[in-house]
Amino acid sequence: xxxxxxxxRTLRGQPIDSCPVFDVHGHIxxxxxxxxxxxxxxxxxxxxxxVYVNLEQQRGISWPRALPLLMEAMNLTGINRMVFSHLDAxxxxxxxxxxxxxxxxxEAIWFTEKRLLGYVVYAPHFVESSLTQLKRLKxxxxxxxxxxxxxxxxxxxxxxxxxxxxxEHLKDYPCPVLIHAHPLDTPxxxxxxxxxxxxxxxxxxHFWPGEHMAKFLTQECPNVCIDICASKTPLGQLxxxxxxxxxxxxxxxxxATYLSLGAQLAKVTLADLTQAEKEAILFQNASHIxxxxxxx
Amino acid sequence: xxxxxxxxxxxxxxFHVGLTFENGRAWVAEDKVVDLLDxxxxxxxxxxxxxxxxxxxxxxxxxxxxLVASANDRLIGGYTSPTNAFRESETLKxxxxxxxxxxxxxxxxxxxxGPQAAPMVLGKDCAILEAIExxxxxxxxLILPVGHFFTGKKxxxxxxxxxERIAKQFPEMPIILVQGxxxxxxxxxxxxxxxSNLYLTISGLGLFYQLESLVRRxxxxxxxxxxxxxxxxxxxxxGMLLWSRLSVEEKQKIASSNVxxxxxxxxx
Numbered sequence: 001x002x003x004x005x006x007x008x009r010t011l012r013g014q015p016i017d018s019c020p021v022f023d024v025h026g027h028i029x030x031x032x033x034x035x036x037x038x039x040x041x042x043x044x045x046x047x048x049x050x051v052y053v054n055l056e057q058q059r060g061i062s063w064p065r066a067l068p069l070l071m072e073a074m075n076l077t078g079i080n081r082m083v084f085s086h087l088d089a090x091x092x093x094x095x096x097x098x099x100x101x102x103x104x105x106x107e108a109i110w111f112t113e114k115r116l117l118g119y120v121v122y123a124p125h126f127v128e129s130s131l132t133q134l135k136r137l138k139x140x141x142x143x144x145x146x147x148x149x150x151x152x153x154x155x156x157x158x159x160x161x162x163x164x165x166x167x168e169h170l171k172d173y174p175c176p177v178l179i180h181a182h183p184l185d186t187p188x189x190x191x192x193x194x195x196x197x198x199x200x201x202x203x204x205x206h207f208w209p210g211e212h213m214a215k216f217l218t219q220e221c222p223n224v225c226i227d228i229c230a231s232k233t234p235l236g237q238l239x240x241x242x243x244x245x246x247x248x249x250x251x252x253x254x255x256a257t258y259l260s261l262g263a264q265l266a267k268v269t270l271a272d273l274t275q276a277e278k279e280a281i282l283f284q285n286a287s288h289i290x291x292x293x294x295x296x
Numbered sequence: 297x298x299x300x301x302x303x304x305x306x307x308x309x310x311f312h313v314g315l316t317f318e319n320g321r322a323w324v325a326e327d328k329v330v331d332l333l334d335x336x337x338x339x340x341x342x343x344x345x346x347x348x349x350x351x352x353x354x355x356x357x358x359x360x361x362x363l364v365a366s367a368n369d370r371l372i373g374g375y376t377s378p379t380n381a382f383r384e385s386e387t388l389k390x391x392x393x394x395x396x397x398x399x400x401x402x403x404x405x406x407x408x409x410g411p412q413a414a415p416m417v418l419g420k421d422c423a424i425l426e427a428i429e430x431x432x433x434x435x436x437x438l439i440l441p442v443g444h445f446f447t448g449k450k451x452x453x454x455x456x457x458x459x460e461r462i463a464k465q466f467p468e469m470p471i472i473l474v475q476g477x478x479x480x481x482x483x484x485x486x487x488x489x490x491x492s493n494l495y496l497t498i499s500g501l502g503l504f505y506q507l508e509s510l511v512r513r514x515x516x517x518x519x520x521x522x523x524x525x526x527x528x529x530x531x532x533x534x535g536m537l538l539w540s541r542l543s544v545e546e547k548q549k550i551a552s553s554n555v556x557x558x559x560x561x562x563x564x
Binding site: 237258265 | 525539
């Protein structure tokens with residue numbers, strides 16, 4: 001039984017190996033000791049060596065964000081695949097930083113042989129640059145498979161006209177969109193946007209809009225799903241969400257390297273859910289949403 | 297890979313039974329406690345409860361006592377004391393003496409609940425300090441919530457300074473800080489470094505590699521597993537710990553050995 005197997009492996013601190021866990025919400029970020037900047041100028045052997053040299057350097061950082069420790073944590077827990085965005089692309093103050101972060105994201109995708117796939121960050125303060133970067137989604141070699149919106153960090157609500165260009169793009173080229181909502185965004189505003197591009201799947205990060213409104217949003221919009229990562233989750237929240245919206249609308253996401261990968265994964269592996277429900281959340285739903293990108 | 301080849305023995309120092317009056321959706325019914333512990337692989341738990349009204353804390357402790365008696369190989373009483381005396385003829389010190397006489401293994405200060413309740417304070421001249429002195433004399437571990445720091449949460453109106461002052465005044469008394477979250481780490485790390493009798497539960501240390509990083513700087517001896525249930529999902533702390541990059545020995549200390557040692561210090 002998968003359920004018993006993953007529970008037992010969780011309680012032994014062993015990687016989940018009985019199903020290909022798919023994490024839809026990850027991040028990498030650069031620091032002055034970061035791996036990614038260095039490997040861009042290195043050949044393959046040097047790159048391999050630099051990973052492990054840098055791995056030790058990364059351990060001295062109190063909150064590391066770089067690729068080597070993310071890969072290590074994925075191996076420790078048994079995460080098979082992750083879609084991530086670069087933190088510097090989200091927090092970029094200039095378009096130079098924004099593009100550099102996306103170049104580093106591509107390096108990470110290439111380096112991990114597409115075990116990591118990327119989100120293009122749509123930065124509403126850099127509309128032209130974001131529209132330029134979105135074009136990379138159409139290039140199968142890029143490894144970008146979706147779009148990340150961080151409405152809270154950017155302090156731009158989903159209804160803002162600066163997102164109109166993105167939604168025009170999605171009409172022509174639907175792809176999964178991961179949304180960290182603005183604190184003032186409402187389910188109605190999200191629904192309005194989601195209905196305007198019915199072929200696009202939206203993943204609402206961090207259990208948004210919560211237990212009170214999740215049923216309304218998912219019933220209203222068949223193209224909206226919810227990811228389960230959150231720094232604070234009350235007892236039984238995942239089980240209640242499954243009851244409210246069904247396991248087919250929930251996705252495993254960790255928010256690593258922001259949040260602890262193991263803490264978020266155990267929410268599913270130790271949950272009071274059936275084997276089928278856990279399988280759906282851990283990998284089946286995500287595999288379906290990203291199916292066309294997994295083979296290209 | 298620093299995985300373990302056996303199940304960790306996990307003890308939970310922070311498990312609240314019944315309604316918390318903080319969250320209407322997440323709570324644990326008394327008859328479900330042991331089943332829940334089984335699901336999460338938790339061997340033993342220190343359980344607490346809260347009650348409403350002047351004698352709510354007495355009712356809560358009686359409920360805990362009954363529950364512990366029903367499964368004393370799994371449950372440990374996390375008995376509570378109010379932070380205000382409710383009758384003119386009573387003092388908090390007397391409450392403390394009564395609890396100590398009953399052989400408690402740890403004490404949790406629990407403020408009143410409800411919209412009109414007085415907040416919990418730990419000021420220099422508070423009557424609660426006389427009660428804490430009683431607990432300290434018997435080395436009864438003191439459990440104190442810290443998740444409210446800098447949030448303006450009205451139930452608790454004490455900060456890091458008050459806890460540090462108590463820790464220094466009673467250096468033999470272990471003080472377990474519960475529900476600390478990652479935003480407070482700078483403050484809590486400083487407190488742990490300055491006061492060797494402070495311990496911290498791990499469930500709120502949710503940032504990537506935050507647990508490993510703190511253990512490297514402070515030592516595994518100062519961290520304990522406390523789920524924070526039902527405000528927190530117990531699986532989060534478990535996953536964070538068991539899938540961490542810590543050694544098996546460090547994991548075991550945090551999972552249960554440290555708590556067992558702390559509770560064992562009580563002279564009650």
